[in-house]
Amino acid sequence: MKKQTLLSVSMLVVTLTLTGCQSAYYSAMEKVGVHKRDILIDRVEETKDSQQESQEEFKSALERLTTLIDFNGGELQDTYNQLNDDYESSLNAANEVSTNINKVEDVAEALFDEWGDELEQYKSASLKRESSKKLTATKRQFDQLLRSMRSAESKMEPVLTSLHDNVLYLKHNLNAQAVSAIKGEFTNLKRDIQLLMNDMNKSIADSNKFIEQMNSAG
16 A cells, blocks of 8 residues: 555544544643634644645755756665655645644534524524524635635645655666656656645635634624
């Protein structure tokens, strides 16, 4: 099994583990005055930070592979080892992004369920109607943010796949001829990384917008 497929498998395990204890966590946090709304804002911020970190890791891997492609003498093994380290760092960063997105989605669902249930407690029809409108608007804003996050997340897989293939190929073929052989793949990788950067930039911008909206409505 390729390492990058662990991005999906490990995220499923983490999600199943977290789901069982998250409700208890939310309850404990509420007892000390930290509500689901606050947790959601914090988790969106954490996801944004992890996306920015993953951007740096992917850029570093691309720069390292560029150095290898343009290799014109010296020690190939050192450059390869650095590239392998960059791949591992990129994989870890991608896992962190996916974990954070799952945590964002989990607390958002809990928040919206709670908000919807509380609508039934209103005696005032006008206040209930106003709160319902705000719930609908917040859900719509969040759905847009989540789509943006998931879109960027989906772009990580082809980049990780390409990086892994290049690292794996060079592992047993570390010579000038092998380096030349991966130049075609390198062009596709550069394109995929640019697409990933674009989607992540949009997701980061959407995160900032959502945080601002939540804070102004709070």
